[in-house]
Amino acid sequence: MNALRAEWIKFYSLRSTWLTLAGLVVAGLGITFLSMSAIADSYPDLTAEERLEWDPTRLSLTLFFVVQLIIGVLGVLVVTSEYATGLLRTSLTATPRRHRLLLAKVAVVAAVAVVAGQVLMFAAFFLGQNRLSAAGAPHAALGDPHVLRAIVGTGLYLAVIALLAVALGTILRATAGALAALVAIVLLVPALADIFPGWLDGLFDFWPTIGGSAVVATLPDPAYPHPWVNLAGLAAGVAVLLAGAVVLFGRRDV
Template sequence: MNAIRAEWVKLRSLRSTWYTLGTLLVLGLGITTLTMSSMHRQYFEASPADRAAWDPTGQSLKTYIVAQLVVGVLGILIVTSEFATGLIQTTLAANPRRSRLLAAKSLVATVVAAAAGQLLMFAAFLLGQAVLAAQDVPSASLGDPGVFSAVIGGGLYLSAIALLALGLGAIMRATAGALATLVGIVFLVPALSGLFPSWLHGVLACWPTLGAAAIFNTIPDPAYPHPWLNLGGLWLGVLAVLAAAFFVFRKRDV
């Protein structure tokens, strides 16, 4: 508990933490407003089949595409900022048990990202549905089938991305390298997924912005019909990266 308390004090005392969280909310809700404001034309120009597959919940939660990068930066900086300044040596002198130290950082990062991500998901949903209703476009409410689970799943998705970013930061010890790797994972690999051999398609079912991102939709995606299993697969992959981070953090010198 002392290690967790220390990491929380360090995190909340940095202005960059609050700047990052503020950016998450402002940017996320700004993107939601911009994208949802054009839904009137998109819906009424759509074909009958597209209207039948209209998912107002999924439309309003698409802000996750940018939000995952912001929470990723937060997760990376929790680790790499201390390596960059050399303060990691002071931290290890105060808390020489490296596994306990990284576990405390991981727990704090997950809780903060989950709280901020959940707040963003609920706010983006409510804002997006209000914009749709103002345009006379079919909207949804939290009580509709699948809506609440999609919003909750969105917060879990973002917290998984933050934990993944923290693991990458611990492995690479450099902000630029960890962020470049995270961008490759969430954007480059999905963009090139069509080039992968068929035996790798099972991995894509739990990949960020692919199978795991199906959790944001209330209308099932035929390619990923089990969104909660896909999200669980993402968490397993994140835990594997975190296990590697624990291993290298304990074995190598600072």
Template sequence: MSSLAHRVRFGHALHAEWVKLRSLRSTWYTLACLFAVGLGITVLATGRAGERYASASAAERLAWDPTELSLTTYLVAQLIIGVLGTLVVTSEYATGLVRTSLAVTPRRHRLLAAKVVVAAAVAVVAGQALMFATFLIGQTLLAAQDVPYARLGDPGVISAVMGGGLYLAAIALLAIGLGTILRATAGALTTLVGIVFLVPGFAGLLPAWLEGLLDFWPTMGAAAVFKTVPSPDFPHPWLNLGGMCLGVAAVLAAAFVVFQRRDL
């Protein structure tokens, strides 16, 4: 086994994981769903924005953020891209292919690292493509309704769009960590839903000493990166997103430890 581990280099593991990921029908179904649902939500969110803007108060018009409006799709997109991240790991446990993968790549940290790198690359490309597409479609619809809209060159717009893609990629990596630790698609996705929706929903019930965590929580402080109008609650969105990425890194570190130590 030691000679096999020596022969299987990280580049080989990367290539194998890429072949496995692109060979799964679920990968392409999930990516198709990501864009279909993501773009559909953008059309729904911006399609009748003219009516809302016409009836808005002066304060609401001052806080009008067309960029955030068109990127609202992230609320659902993060769950879909989370499915993709989860399946990178849990699909092999469901089929038993993980035994073969470990036989070919005995160094477990190398195998999991290859999964993380491949999934991260796909998530970054898909997330950024979705963010740019939703922004352009959303702003086109807003412009057609004769309401204030944004251009890519406007202050804060590129930051919000690029930050949105990184946010989705971080969610995909979080899903990989959860899938590795729990080894079950349903369990990992349930935990992910709890993280991105349930915890923020019960934020008001958290003790005061835990409230600072919300600055770095998905759909809370980290989601401020989607805004171009500064939020008084989260005035440093990139710092918030960085804190979320550190949390994701901690989950991945735990996943590497668990994956290394258990039988499968």
């Protein structure tokens, strides 16, 4: 409990924490406002087939594609900032059991990311639907089928990405390296997915921004009929990576 309290104090006392969270909200809602205004204006020009695929909930939550990198920065800095400043030696002196120190960081990041992700996704949903309604385009309500699942699931997806960032920061021990790895995982690999061998297709069912983010949609997707399973698979993969990070953190000199 003392380790958890100490990590929470370190977390909220850093200016970078609040700047990152502010950037998360400003960027997320700004993207939603601008993109949904443009999408709403384009609705009259859609074909009949395109209107059948109209998913107002998914459209208002696509900000996750950008803000996952911002919340990833938060997860990385929780670990690597202490390596950069040398504060980690002090933290290890106060908490000699290394696994407790790292698990306390994981708990703090998870709690903050869950709350921030849910607040942002609900805000983005209501803002997006408001823009659609104002333009006379079809919009969704919170009580519509699968809408609440999509909002909550996308918020949880962001929390999982934050924990992925903590694991990468612990393993690589450098902010630039961890962020580069995060960008490669969530952006580069999905962009190049078509060039990978077919036997890797099953892996992509649980990959961030591919199968792992399927929960954002409310319309049935034959490729991902069980989006919670895809999200759970992503979470399981991140849990394994975190377990490896805990082992490495305990065996290293610093």
